[in-house]
Amino acid sequence: MTGDAAIEAAGLTKRFGERAAVDDLTIEIGQGEVFGVLGPNGAGKTTTVRMLATLLRPTAGRARVAGVELRPENAVAIRERISVMPESPGLYTRLSVEENLRFHARLYARLYGRRGRDGLRRVEAALEAVRLLDRRHELVGALSKGLRQRAALARALLPGAPVLFLDEPTQGLDPAATHEVRELIAGLRSRGTTILLTTHRLEEAERLCDRVAFLRSRLIAVGRPAELRRRLFTPSIDVELLDPVRAPDTLFGQVAGVTGWTGGGDRYQVAVTNPRRVAPLLAGALVSAHAGIVRLAESEHTLEDVYLELVGEEEPA
Numbered sequence: 001m002t003g004d005a006a007i008e009a010a011g012l013t014k015r016f017g018e019r020a021a022v023d024d025l026t027i028e029i030g031q032g033e034v035f036g037v038l039g040p041n042g043a044g045k046t047t048t049v050r051m052l053a054t055l056l057r058p059t060a061g062r063a064r065v066a067g068v069e070l071r072p073e074n075a076v077a078i079r080e081r082i083s084v085m086p087e088s089p090g091l092y093t094r095l096s097v098e099e100n101l102r103f104h105a106r107l108y109a110r111l112y113g114r115r116g117r118d119g120l121r122r123v124e125a126a127l128e129a130v131r132l133l134d135r136r137h138e139l140v141g142a143l144s145k146g147l148r149q150r151a152a153l154a155r156a157l158l159p160g161a162p163v164l165f166l167d168e169p170t171q172g173l174d175p176a177a178t179h180e181v182r183e184l185i186a187g188l189r190s191r192g193t194t195i196l197l198t199t200h201r202l203e204e205a206e207r208l209c210d211r212v213a214f215l216r217s218r219l220i221a222v223g224r225p226a227e228l229r230r231r232l233f234t235p236s237i238d239v240e241l242l243d244p245v246r247a248p249d250t251l252f253g254q255v256a257g258v259t260g261w262t263g264g265g266d267r268y269q270v271a272v273t274n275p276r277r278v279a280p281l282l283a284g285a286l287v288s289a290h291a292g293i294v295r296l297a298e299s300e301h302t303l304e305d306v307y308l309e310l311v312g313e314e315e316p317a
């Protein structure tokens, strides 16, 4: 471990009885990075967050969080530097948004010795960041799920921690609320906060995260979404034609840079060395053969394709 990263783990493992919920996890998350942990139910995402956030003691392995070695005696030092938004946000439904935040600000002040005045300023700033200033006096219990999630995020922002753990931040939210929470996360990233988020939503990870890790107790892969796509899939061009091609082998085989093709009839996926270079050549060959081109475009592989390829669809054993 180099010590420069915001979060580092080496061989981090958590066993519950015989079963390893997290098995030999080694990762390094840079300062200011938004890092997504993806995986099916029971993959160990929450367990990873709980270990790194000092809420659960690892069975084995080492980690360093916000520059502090993960050890029981360092729990307070780490908690001073991180903030966690858990899967189910612990807000008091009979208190207003502001009362909840003030309560937590006082708690932080007591725990970590921050002054009261500072706490009030933090409450204001957190409410502003999640755009809840105008709803500050409403009871949390009366808020929609989306607003409640924003309030939970405000709570996580209170300490102004440089490292933020968000466990399923958009779980159960409708598209509009999801969009808002994502915007907030993007805003935090621009302020340089390091964020580790867990999610089931692949398009969310794709949009928000600099890098993602696929977890299934063990780390299956880690990288930038585009990099993972490249690593797994051969570049190709999707071709849709008006009518079936008579001799596809001859037609595609004559184009420089084509390495193979699949499909048939009026739809083909043509494997190529470099889609941008080969697409015009392929289009030229199709036009010369009087094939009516309906669509010709580089094949898009989403993070979901990557996920299914790597993780599969079944639940872990």
Ligand SMILES: Nc1ncnc2c1ncn2[C@@H]1O[C@H](COP(=O)(O)OP(=O)(O)OP(=O)(O)O)[C@@H](O)[C@H]1O
Pocket (backbone or CB within 6 Å): 016, 021, 039, 040, 041, 042, 043, 044, 045, 046, 047, 048
């Ligand atoms: N306190 C615990 N005691 C025993 N087993 C546990 C405990 N916490 C988690 N587990 C088990 O560890 C495994 C990983 O759970 P974890 O909650 O970390 O997965 P997850 O990836 O967050 O799942 P989900 O997406 O469903 O939230 C699961 O098999 C779970 O049942």
